[in-house]
Amino acid sequence: MSSDLDHYKAKKMIKDILELEKNNLKTKKLNNDAMIDKIRKMIEAEVKKCY
Amino acid sequence: MLLKNLTLQNFRQYKGEQILQFSADSNTNVTVILGENTSGKTTLIQAFNWVLYGNAHFDTKDFLLNLEIANQLKRGETEYVKVAVELIHDDMEYIISREQLYDCVSYGEVKPRQSAVRIQYKSSDGQTGFIEENDVVDTINEILPEDLSSYFFFDGERIGNLGRNDKSGRQDIAQAVKGVLGLNVLDNAINHLAGGYKNSVIGKFKNSIDIVGNENLIRLKGELNAKREKLEGKKLSLEDVKKMIGYYTSEKERLEQVLKDNKETADLQGKIEVNEAEIRRLEKRISDIRKRLINDFSSKAPFYFMQPLVKNAAHLLNDTKEFDYGIPHMHSESIDFLIKRGRCVCGTEIITGNEAFHCLMDQKNYLPPQSIGTLVRFFINDAKHYQESSNETYETIEERYKDFRECVNKISELRSENAFISKEIQGKVDVGQTEQQVVQFKKKLEDAEDEKDSLVKEIGSLETECDHIDNQIRSLAFASEKNKHIQLCLEYADLITNTLKGFYAKKEQEIRIKLEQRVNEIFTKMYHGKRKIVINEKYQYAVETPNLTKEFQAMADKSTGLETITSFAFISGIVDLAREKISSEDLDIKSEPYPLVMDAPFSNADEKHVANVSHILPQVAEQVIMFVMHKDWMHASKVLDARLNKKYELIKKSETHTEIKECK
Numbered sequence A: 001m002s003s004d005l006d007h008y009k010a011k012k013m014i015k016d017i018l019e020l021e022k023n024n025l026k027t028k029k030l031n032n033d034a035m036i037d038k039i040r041k042m043i044e045a046e047v048k049k050c051y
Numbered sequence B: 001m002l003l004k005n006l007t008l009q010n011f012r013q014y015k016g017e018q019i020l021q022f023s024a025d026s027n028t029n030v031t032v033i034l035g036e037n038t039s040g041k042t043t044l045i046q047a048f049n050w051v052l053y054g055n056a057h058f059d060t061k062d063f064l065l066n067l068e069i070a071n072q073l074k075r076g077e078t079e080y081v082k083v084a085v086e087l088i089h090d091d092m093e094y095i096i097s098r099e100q101l102y103d104c105v106s107y108g109e110v111k112p113r114q115s116a117v118r119i120q121y122k123s124s125d126g127q128t129g130f131i132e133e134n135d136v137v138d139t140i141n142e143i144l145p146e147d148l149s150s151y152f153f154f155d156g157e158r159i160g161n162l163g164r165n166d167k168s169g170r171q172d173i174a175q176a177v178k179g180v181l182g183l184n185v186l187d188n189a190i191n192h193l194a195g196g197y198k199n200s201v202i203g204k205f206k207n208s209i210d211i212v213g214n215e216n217l218i219r220l221k222g223e224l225n226a227k228r229e230k231l232e233g234k235k236l237s238l239e240d241v242k243k244m245i246g247y248y249t250s251e252k253e254r255l256e257q258v259l260k261d262n263k264e265t266a267d268l269q270g271k272i273e274v275n276e277a278e279i280r281r282l283e284k285r286i287s288d289i290r291k292r293l294i295n296d297f298s299s300k301a302p303f304y305f306m307q308p309l310v311k312n313a314a315h316l317l318n319d320t321k322e323f324d325y326g327i328p329h330m331h332s333e334s335i336d337f338l339i340k341r342g343r344c345v346c347g348t349e350i351i352t353g354n355e356a357f358h359c360l361m362d363q364k365n366y367l368p369p370q371s372i373g374t375l376v377r378f379f380i381n382d383a384k385h386y387q388e389s390s391n392e393t394y395e396t397i398e399e400r401y402k403d404f405r406e407c408v409n410k411i412s413e414l415r416s417e418n419a420f421i422s423k424e425i426q427g428k429v430d431v432g433q434t435e436q437q438v439v440q441f442k443k444k445l446e447d448a449e450d451e452k453d454s455l456v457k458e459i460g461s462l463e464t465e466c467d468h469i470d471n472q473i474r475s476l477a478f479a480s481e482k483n484k485h486i487q488l489c490l491e492y493a494d495l496i497t498n499t500l501k502g503f504y505a506k507k508e509q510e511i512r513i514k515l516e517q518r519v520n521e522i523f524t525k526m527y528h529g530k531r532k533i534v535i536n537e538k539y540q541y542a543v544e545t546p547n548l549t550k551e552f553q554a555m556a557d558k559s560t561g562l563e564t565i566t567s568f569a570f571i572s573g574i575v576d577l578a579r580e581k582i583s584s585e586d587l588d589i590k591s592e593p594y595p596l597v598m599d600a601p602f603s604n605a606d607e608k609h610v611a612n613v614s615h616i617l618p619q620v621a622e623q624v625i626m627f628v629m630h631k632d633w634m635h636a637s638k639v640l641d642a643r644l645n646k647k648y649e650l651i652k653k654s655e656t657h658t659e660i661k662e663c664k
Helices: A007-027 A032-050 B041-053 B067-072 B133-143 B156-164 B167-180 B183-194 B201-207 B215-261 B263-319 B332-341 B355-364 B372-390 B393-425 B431-477 B481-526 B560-585 B607-620 B630-643
Strands: B002-011 B014-021 B030-034 B078-089 B092-106 B109-112 B116-122 B128-130 B532-535 B541-544 B595-599 B623-628 B644-654 B657-662
Touching: A007 A032, A007 B133, A007 B183, A007 B481, A032 B183, A032 B201, A032 B481, B002 B041, B002 B595, B002 B623, B014 B030, B014 B657, B030 B630, B041 B078, B041 B092, B041 B595, B041 B623, B078 B133, B092 B133, B116 B133, B167 B183, B183 B201, B183 B481, B201 B481, B215 B263, B215 B431, B263 B372, B263 B393, B263 B431, B332 B355, B372 B393, B431 B481, B481 B532, B481 B560, B481 B607, B541 B560, B560 B595, B560 B607, B595 B607, B607 B630, B623 B630, B630 B644
Parallel strands: B030 B623, B030 B644, B595 B623
Antiparallel strands: B002 B014, B002 B078, B078 B092, B092 B109, B092 B116, B116 B128, B532 B541, B644 B657
């Protein structure tokens, strides 16, 4: 694994993902495929910001 | 959250408008609704589910309109079903109501429309209004999250399952732990990130790796896909095998319970078999005795019966000297010689047929070996011998006959006993057959476990092989600039997944230990004894008896009453944790009261345990609402009367009409 990983960034992503999951648990608006897609795009966007 | 009232309109068997008011008083916090089976108790619990979340667990879940009302509808007419619950949450009053219209499209055909829910509120300062349609679901979940609602609304079957430590009970407890600490959120996140090799964030990143133009990568990708397909197939097979193991285990446990419950029948069936074996042994003995009797009789009886005659004859012959007609020292052969010579000793001519011949032939009868005297002597000797040997005949035959009669009587006794036992166990479980079934399920379970172990090994190997190919792909792929971005995304996804997994494992263990503590706190108050409950990482629980080693723990008696107490201890422990969790999510942390709504909570408890449970429940929840059968209320009322505020009875007017009547 690359040693360039930003753990602060990783924590932020964890927080965002959990928030997304918590909301979806209540509203049930997004199905599994949609959730996977959303999380994937979230990670891609964060990684793109600084690299 | 405290429930104030529930209003039903044409909901299932509740025809017209019917209202239940619930006690929210802190001292007298118990509301009881009495009703026999099929009177509509479970419908009331489902009414809560429907009004809050639009769910109803009935066979005809899509048709909730009272059937009498539906039957009366004419074509083109419309009727509605409505349920409303009034409650207090966070110093605000809410009326949550759900309505569903039904249209009669033709004779006998009534169709439901989509249900609609709305919330009216009234704040402590008197302000009223309606919650925005888009915010209704969120508001309901803030008041009582749907994933936790099942820990506040308990039906009888779940109450029983929790205490029985079977698969459904364990799943219920596992779900409670996930739901209570928000582990559901973590669990979902982990699944979305890394749940499947195709259908997950990590899977999608891996699939997006650019391999065009790279022969090695294309080959490796092909190999990896093939192995993954095989792996998924094995995982599916493993799931199937686990289901079968679950089925076999539950069947085996069910049958073992049947055997346990029918131990008396088993003992009686065993007694029948023992008696039958003894009957067969005695019948063989009778056959032997019969043969010997016939033998003895044939050989000895004539002499036995002849005895008096022979005795008298011997006496007579002994006293008589007249039988000795023989010429001394003369033998029958001498007569033969004389006849052959043709001349007697006295010179008389002997010719066959003359007088001399006849005299000599007559004389022959009195000479040995045919002499009467000899015969008499022989007879007297034989008579002595017969007498001696027939002295024991009577005793022998008598003994044998006695033995014979005893065997016959014993057989008759045993047959009567078997007939009596058969009558006793008529209609009861065939224990022998059940035992055979247990053996069969044990064998099937063994085979399935072997298959499971084999699949687990294969899956492990395949996963290792997949990881190996994966690493090869990564090291080849990420040499290209194009794939470096994907590599980084993958690394972050891996890091996030591993962090969440670690956190999940730690939190799950914490909450499980906490649950065990809470359950035991409540268990010791309900149970009159010194046992305690231990929960392992698979949510299997064991009730430990003090001063017993591990080997003997399983043998300690576990009654239905203990199962009931354990159920309530779990329910109370879970409710406690759920309340803590909901309260802790408020920024302004305060202890929010919550109700406990239970359907048929006392069905399997004996009088003593009903009293214990009744004593503790009002202390565990701020509001207790129970649906109870009359027979159970008899025992519970002795303890609960002091905490009782409202009492209702469900009056079943017909199969399609129940009325709620308040008991003053």
